[in-house]
Amino acid sequence: MNNAAAGAIRIGCAPTSMPVEYRIISIGTLAAHPLWDEQGQVRTGHATTTLISADGARILVDPSLPAQALLARLSERAGVDACRITHVFLTSADPLHRRGLAAFDDATWLAYESELEAVKATIVEQISQARDGGDDELITMLNRELRILKKCKPAPDSIVKGVDLFPLPGVTPGCCGLLLLLPRATALICGDAVATVEHLQQRKVLPGCFDVDQARESFAEAVEIADLLIPGRDNLTLSPLRLAM
Numbered sequence: 001m002n003n004a005a006a007g008a009i010r011i012g013c014a015p016t017s018m019p020v021e022y023r024i025i026s027i028g029t030l031a032a033h034p035l036w037d038e039q040g041q042v043r044t045g046h047a048t049t050t051l052i053s054a055d056g057a058r059i060l061v062d063p064s065l066p067a068q069a070l071l072a073r074l075s076e077r078a079g080v081d082a083c084r085i086t087h088v089f090l091t092s093a094d095p096l097h098r099r100g101l102a103a104f105d106d107a108t109w110l111a112y113e114s115e116l117e118a119v120k121a122t123i124v125e126q127i128s129q130a131r132d133g134g135d136d137e138l139i140t141m142l143n144r145e146l147r148i149l150k151k152c153k154p155a156p157d158s159i160v161k162g163v164d165l166f167p168l169p170g171v172t173p174g175c176c177g178l179l180l181l182l183p184r185a186t187a188l189i190c191g192d193a194v195a196t197v198e199h200l201q202q203r204k205v206l207p208g209c210f211d212v213d214q215a216r217e218s219f220a221e222a223v224e225i226a227d228l229l230i231p232g233r234d235n236l237t238l239s240p241l242r243l244a245m
Contacts, residue, residue, distance in 0.1 A: 020162045020180055021053040022187065025077045026065055028233035034207055035198040047097045047232055050189055051078050052180065055160035059087040060104065061178060061189055062232075064096060067103035082106075087159060091191025091232065092172050093119040093149060101148065112167060113154035115174025120149050168193035168222060170215025171206055177222065188226035193218045196234040 031045030032038040047064035051074070058080065063070055074080050085104050090097050090111040101109065123146050130138040158164045159178070166179040171192045180187040193215065195206050200223070209215040222229065227242050 019054075020182065022180060023051050023078055024230070024236060025049040025051050025060070026070065026073050027235050028062075028064060028231075030195065030233050033196065033198070035196070035202060035204065045096060045233070046099070047091070047192070048230060048234065049073075050230055051080065052163055052178070054162050054180075057086045057160045057163075058084055059089055059159060059163065059178075060085045060107070061089045062091055062097045062191070063088055063100035063104065064098070065100050067100040070100035071103055089155060089159065089178060090115075090152065091168075091177060091189065091193075092175050093152070094172065095145070097191075098148070109152040110155035110159065111152050112165060112174040112176035114167075114169070115172060115176060116149060116152055116154060118173035120146060123149070166222075166225070168218035170211045170213070170218045171209050173210050175218070179225065182227075185227035186225060187228040187230070188222055189230045190222050190232055192232035194222050194229055194231045196231050197237050200229065200231060200237065200240060 026046070026049040028046050028048035029043060031041040031043060047062040049064055049070065050061040052059040052061065065073065071082060082103050083106060085107045087108045087110055088101060088104050090109070093111050093115050123142050127139055127142045127146070130142060155165055155176070162181045164179045164181065166177040166188060168175045168177050168191060175191050175193050177191050177193060178189040180189070192206055194200055199205065203219065205212065205215040205219050223239055223241055226239055228236060229239055230236050
């Protein structure tokens, strides 16, 4: 597990002759960690960003840092610049997960269809309310958000061979992870369905979930399916079920 601890794994993928590689580009954090007894915003929250290379594609998951910082981190961690990213996948359409999205304008932007539709519907409703209130500045901002989401395409069940969607609804209506199929194991990029190592250890979901019961079911499915987990706001870790074996 030395490579895993370093945040990078290179393995052959069982369903394809091409190798699968993934690397943590930036480790995320919560603005306030509820399991550290933090209240209020004590830091700038951002999601964990992961780079997947598989079957000729380079998929960047959750470009959460501001573009300039993310591009620097991408170069430092993987020697890759923006033009070499073929796809961007959002585990959530929340703005926090896509701060640096505009830096990858030539890539195909993807998210789970139900997540896109739910967030777009919410924004349309907010635009209607803003019009009723005569808030032109808010309308401009919401229309900009809507244009970004309309550019995102519904992700296919398998983005490339060995990289499959794994829906994890509950934290948001359509939170969705990516399941990486390895020869003797599975790795799951969880998004905020599994937020941090502490949430994993204590089997807790984030407060303020869209649907708490659904979020708990998704959490349990993530732990059961995968040997390795990449939480939404933390570093790569073993599933507690595998540690107990």
